[in-house]
Amino acid sequence: MEINNEHxxxxxxxxxxxxxxxxxxxxxxxxxxxxxxxxxxRRQSRKLAWRTGxxxxxxxxxxxADGTVLAWSxxxxxxxxxRMIAADKAADLVQELSRLRPGSYPDLTAVQIPRVLCPRxxxxxxxxxxxxxxRFPALQLLAREERAYRISAADCARVGEVIWRxxxxxxxxxxxxQYDRVLTGRxxxxxxxxxxxxxxxxxxxxxxxxxxxGRDVRLPPPDRVHGGQHE
Amino acid sequence: MGGNMNRxxxxxxxxxxxxxxxLILLLWGGFTIYSSESxxxxxxxxxxxxxQLCWGxxxxxxxxxxxxxxxxxxxxxxWYLAVVVLAPLLLVWCCGIRINGMSGWYxxxxxxxxxxxxxxxxxxxxxxxxxxxxxxxxxxAWRLATALLVFAAPLLLQPDFGTLLVYGAATVTVFWxxxxxxxxxxxxxxxxGPLLLAAxxxxxxxxxxxxxxxxxxxDPFGAGWHTLQLRYAIAGGGLTGSGLGHAVWSNSYxxxxxxxxxxxxxxxxxxxxxxxxxxxxxxxxxxxxxxxGSRQSDxxxxxxxxxxxxxxxxxxxxxxxxxxxxxxxxxxxxxxxSYGGSSLTGTLLLVGMMFSAMWHRSPAAPKAMSYAAVTVSxxxxxxxxxxxxxxxxxxPVGE
Numbered sequence: 039m040e041i042n043n044e045h046x047x048x049x050x051x052x053x054x055x056x057x058x059x060x061x062x063x064x065x066x067x068x069x070x071x072x073x074x075x076x077x078x079x080r081r082q083s084r085k086l087a088w089r090t091g092x093x094x095x096x097x098x099x100x101x102x103a104d105g106t107v108l109a110w111s112x113x114x115x116x117x118x119x120x121r122m123i124a125a126d127k128a129a130d131l132v133q134e135l136s137r138l139r140p141g142s143y144p145d146l147t148a149v150q151i152p153r154v155l156c157p158r159x160x161x162x163x164x165x166x167x168x169x170x171x172x173r174f175p176a177l178q179l180l181a182r183e184e185r186a187y188r189i190s191a192a193d194c195a196r197v198g199e200v201i202w203r204x205x206x207x208x209x210x211x212x213x214x215x216q217y218d219r220v221l222t223g224r225x226x227x228x229x230x231x232x233x234x235x236x237x238x239x240x241x242x243x244x245x246x247x248x249x250x251x252g253r254d255v256r257l258p259p260p261d262r263v264h265g266g267q268h269e
Numbered sequence: 270m271g272g273n274m275n276r277x278x279x280x281x282x283x284x285x286x287x288x289x290x291x292l293i294l295l296l297w298g299g300f301t302i303y304s305s306e307s308x309x310x311x312x313x314x315x316x317x318x319x320x321q322l323c324w325g326x327x328x329x330x331x332x333x334x335x336x337x338x339x340x341x342x343x344x345x346x347x348w349y350l351a352v353v354v355l356a357p358l359l360l361v362w363c364c365g366i367r368i369n370g371m372s373g374w375y376x377x378x379x380x381x382x383x384x385x386x387x388x389x390x391x392x393x394x395x396x397x398x399x400x401x402x403x404x405x406x407x408x409x410a411w412r413l414a415t416a417l418l419v420f421a422a423p424l425l426l427q428p429d430f431g432t433l434l435v436y437g438a439a440t441v442t443v444f445w446x447x448x449x450x451x452x453x454x455x456x457x458x459x460x461x462g463p464l465l466l467a468a469x470x471x472x473x474x475x476x477x478x479x480x481x482x483x484x485x486x487x488d489p490f491g492a493g494w495h496t497l498q499l500r501y502a503i504a505g506g507g508l509t510g511s512g513l514g515h516a517v518w519s520n521s522y523x524x525x526x527x528x529x530x531x532x533x534x535x536x537x538x539x540x541x542x543x544x545x546x547x548x549x550x551x552x553x554x555x556x557x558x559x560x561x562g563s564r565q566s567d568x569x570x571x572x573x574x575x576x577x578x579x580x581x582x583x584x585x586x587x588x589x590x591x592x593x594x595x596x597x598x599x600x601x602x603x604x605x606x607s608y609g610g611s612s613l614t615g616t617l618l619l620v621g622m623m624f625s626a627m628w629h630r631s632p633a634a635p636k637a638m639s640y641a642a643v644t645v646s647x648x649x650x651x652x653x654x655x656x657x658x659x660x661x662x663x664x665p666v667g668e
Binding site for chain 1: 408445446448449501521536541551552555556563582589
C-alpha cells in the first residue's frame, strides 16, 4: 500500500479536529452540570446526604443553699451496636471488646438491635474504642446525658427524679418536676453529611442553632419555703 | 537566513512540549488522587496517592527503558512482543483474579497487574506494522480486524468493555491514518459496532448501566446511582471548585473517585475551570504530536506517533465523557490522571515508545538522544536546537 506522508498528516489533522469537537461537547456537558444546572443537583445531593439532628442542652444543676450541688448532668458515652453483623465479624468484635473492657458479651449475631455493648466509657476507653468504629461500621459511639445526684436518702424524695421522654430529660417528681421548665434548656440543631453507610463525613458537621443549657436552681435556706432562685 | 532562523525559533521543541504536557498531567493526577482521599487516608503508606507515586516511579523506568530501545528494534520484534503480551491476556481469564466483576487481574504478591493495559502499546505497534505493510486498503482492513478480534476475545471473556472500546478505537485510528478509506471504515463500523453492542447488552450489568444512563433519576439508589453521583460531584465543584481538602462528595459518595471517576473528583476540587484545563492539556497532546510526527519521513514512525497520541486522547476523552455523563458508566481510567499501576505503566511505556520513534534515527544513533536529552533540553533551549538539527539527518525505518 502506497503511504503518502502528507495524506497521513491530513487525516490525523481531521482526527484532531474531531477530537476538538468532542472536547467542545464535553465542555458543554461540564458547564451544564457545574454552572447551569448546579443548583438543582446541589439541592438533590443535599437531600441525599445531609441530615439534621438535635444535640441536647444540658439540664441545669440543683444547688443547695450552702452551695452544695445536689443534682447535675453529665455526658456519658456508650458503645452501641446499631446493625446486625456477620458471624465472623461478631467473633472478632467480641474479642476486641474483651480487650477494651474485660467481661462477658452475648452472642452478637442474636442480640436485639440497637444494643449497648459498653456503657459509661472512660476517656481512656473512648480513645481505645475509636479504631473499632472504623473497623466495625455497625458500631457507634453514643453520647447521652445522665443525671447524677449527691444527696442523702432523706433528700431523695425532695429532689425527685427524671426520666427520658421524647429524647429529653423530664422531671417527674420533687424539685426536678417543680423546676423542670427552668432546668430544661433548649436543644441545639446541627447538620452533618453522612456517607453511604450512614456514618458522618469528617469535617462536614455544622451547628445550625447552638443549644441553650438549662439554668441552675439555687435552693433557698430551709426557713424560706417559697421556691428557689434561678441562675 | 530568515528561513533558517524560523526553523530554529520555536521556543520549545514539540517533543519537549509533549513531555512537559505529560509531566503536568502526571502531577495533576497525583493532586487529583490526593484530593479524592484527603478526608480519609491521604498521605499514609496505604493511600492511593502514595501507591500511585510508587507506580509512577515504575512507569518512569518503563518510559526511560522504552526510549533507550531503538524504534527499529521495537518494530522488528513487534510480532514477538505482541505474542508475549497476548499470552498473559489470554491466561488471565483462567489464572487471574476477579475484581469488580472482571477477571482481568493477576495478583503478584499483593500487587495487582492488569495485562490488557500493558498490551496496549504493543498492540498499537502491531497494528501500525500490519497497516503499513498491507498491499492495499482492503488487506489492511482484514489484517487489522483480525488483530482486533484476537486481542478482543480475551477482553470479552473478562469482560472488560471499557478497554475493548479503546482497542477498537485504536484499530479504527490506525486504519484511518494509514489507509484512509472511508468505505472500509464504515463497513467495519457497521459490522463491528452492532456485534460489540450485542455482546455488551447480553450482560445484565451493562443493561443496568444503560438504563441508569438514560433515566438516572428514575432509580437514584440503583442503576442511576453512579451517574447521579458524578453529576453531584461536578455540581459540588461549580465553576471554581471547592478547594483542596474540601471535596466532600469525592471523599464520601462518589464511587471509585481515585480511578474510574477521577475526572469528576478532580472537577469537584478545581471546578469546571480545572476540568477544562485538563481537557485542553489532553487535546494539546494530539496537537503537539502532529509536528513531532511530521518530522519523521518514515511512515511507520510517523503513524505510530500520531496513533499513539490519538489513542491516549481517545481513552482520556472516553473517561471524561463517562464522568460528565455524556456516555454511560464504564470502568476506564484516565491516562496520567487516574490511580492504576498497570494503566500508568502501560501509558508511560507507550509514550516512551513514541519518544523512541521521535528520537532514534538509526541503530548507530548516539545515546545522547536518550532520556538524558529530555532533562538537558528542558534546562537548555540551545541543546534542544542542536538535537533538532540532528533530526534532519535521520534515516527512515526499513530503508
